[in-house]
Amino acid sequence: xxxxxxxxxxxxxxxxxxxxxxxxxxxxxxxxxxxxxxxxxxxxxxxxxxxxxxxxxxxxxxxxxxxxxxxxxxxxxxxxxxxxxxxxxxxxxxxxxxxxxxxxxxxxxxxxxxxxxxxxxxxxxxxxxxxxxxxxxxxxxxxxxxxxxxxxxxxxxxxxxxxxxxxxxxxxxxxxxxxxxxxxxxxxxxxxxxxxxxxxxxxxxxxxxxxxxxxxxxxxxxxxxxxxxxxxxxxxxxxxxxxxxxxxxxxxxxxxxxxxxxxxxxxxxxxxxxxxxxxxxxxxxxxxxxxxxxxxx
Numbered sequence: 001x002x003x004x005x006x007x008x009x010x011x012x013x014x015x016x017x018x019x020x021x022x023x024x025x026x027x028x029x030x031x032x033x034x035x036x037x038x039x040x041x042x043x044x045x046x047x048x049x050x051x052x053x054x055x056x057x058x059x060x061x062x063x064x065x066x067x068x069x070x071x072x073x074x075x076x077x078x079x080x081x082x083x084x085x086x087x088x089x090x091x092x093x094x095x096x097x098x099x100x101x102x103x104x105x106x107x108x109x110x111x112x113x114x115x116x117x118x119x120x121x122x123x124x125x126x127x128x129x130x131x132x133x134x135x136x137x138x139x140x141x142x143x144x145x146x147x148x149x150x151x152x153x154x155x156x157x158x159x160x161x162x163x164x165x166x167x168x169x170x171x172x173x174x175x176x177x178x179x180x181x182x183x184x185x186x187x188x189x190x191x192x193x194x195x196x197x198x199x200x201x202x203x204x205x206x207x208x209x210x211x212x213x214x215x216x217x218x219x220x221x222x223x224x225x226x227x228x229x230x231x232x233x234x235x236x237x238x239x240x241x242x243x244x245x246x247x248x249x250x251x252x253x254x255x256x257x258x259x260x261x262x263x264x265x266x267x268x269x270x271x272x273x274x275x276x277x278x279x280x281x282x283x284x285x286x287x288x289x290x291x292x293x294x295x296x297x
Contacts, residue, residue, distance in 0.1 A: 028064050031055065031229065032089045034079060035069040042194075046253040047093040050111060051220065053249055054236030080104055083223045090226055091233070096219045097152040097277040104221040105230040108285035109237040111218040112190070115256055117275075119153075119212035120192045120263055121145075121184035122177060122204055131184070131207050137161075137271050140210065146173040146182035152277055153186065156214055160273045177204065186212055189259050211268040214275045217286055 033051070036044035048067055055065045070082075070089050082088035083104045095116060096106055123131060134140050141162055147154040149166030157164045165182050167173055176182045184207060187195060196206050220237075222230035240246035260266065278286075 028066055029060075030066055030068050031091055032068050032070050033091050034089060035071060043191075046249075047111065047220075049253075050237075050246070050249055051091060051093075051233065053240050053245060054220075054233050057236035057239040058232050080221065083221060084225065088223070090223050090229060092221050093218060094221060095152045096217050096221075096279075096282055097155070098279045099277070100152070100221065101279050101282070105224055105227060106282070107220040107222060107230055107234045107237065108282055109219070109234060109241070110286055110289050111220065112188075112254070113250065113256075114215070114217060114286065114289035115190060115254075115259070116188045116218050117214050117216035118189040118259075118265065119186040119214075120189050120265075120268075121186045121207040121210065121212075122174075122192060122196060122199075123184045123207045124177065124180070125203050125205050127183060128205065128207070132209060134210050135269055137273075140271060143183035144181075146176050146185045148173070152216070152275075155277055156216075156273060156275050157186070159276055174199070174204070188216075189263055189265065190254055193259060193262055206263065208264070209268055211265055211270050212273060213270055214273040215278060215283075215286070216275060217278075217282065217289070 031051070033048060034044075036048075052067060055067075059065060079089065079092050080094070080100060080103045083090070083092055092104070093111060094100065096108075100106070121131075131143075137160070143163070145157055145162055145164045147157060147164055147166055148170070149168065151166075154164055154166045165176065167176065173182070173185055177185050178201075189211075192206050196204065220230075220233055222233065237246065240249075
């Protein structure tokens, strides 16, 4: 089966249990991250495991590193603000943009190998026939998309002329879809498969014929007060890419071949969009990923 292992039961407790904080040795190094929630659909397990892998590549045996979850689930905009607050989190993973790269230190190593830009949509079953007639961007622009108001994807869709309704969190977007307030909810391909299965609602399906594509990358973002941590994570990720452990972890949670097979991406009508919110530094750092992913015609 595919991709994120739903509600993964792997034992991250020894690493991620915030209750452990008081028990850590004085010589240890803590890295604070957001806590997991059901709405993560186990993606938290992947990103925290990847962060732990990167840190392990540059570990000081005398001063071991522990990931510690902070309390409280916040929307992305507030999490990014927490990165630079005293006592806030140290590292967050999210889609990059020029603005976000000004708010925190980006570690410009794509965590999903660029597949975040392949977007398919959750729709209502009773609108399937209408979407079957979509052959171009103007056709799709007749419908209303839903996105988080603080997600870069919201800005990308608006920049490309799509009617988009923004709201504060995932649950509300799903409710708006069910109520007919929005017509479709574009999701990264790997997200859509897991979320449709988890929702387990016969009225909500994955639209089968359209693929949106634009360059989009997930990065680790680090507090501006900890540049040495950002450098360490980047160094560790690059080591993991070179020795194959990054690819092995990615394959453990995500299989692009399985995604392509499940969603028949190569058979879909591709609508390419422009993403004006990538910095020059990010475009340069991700040039090889963009070239590899530019396979949709």
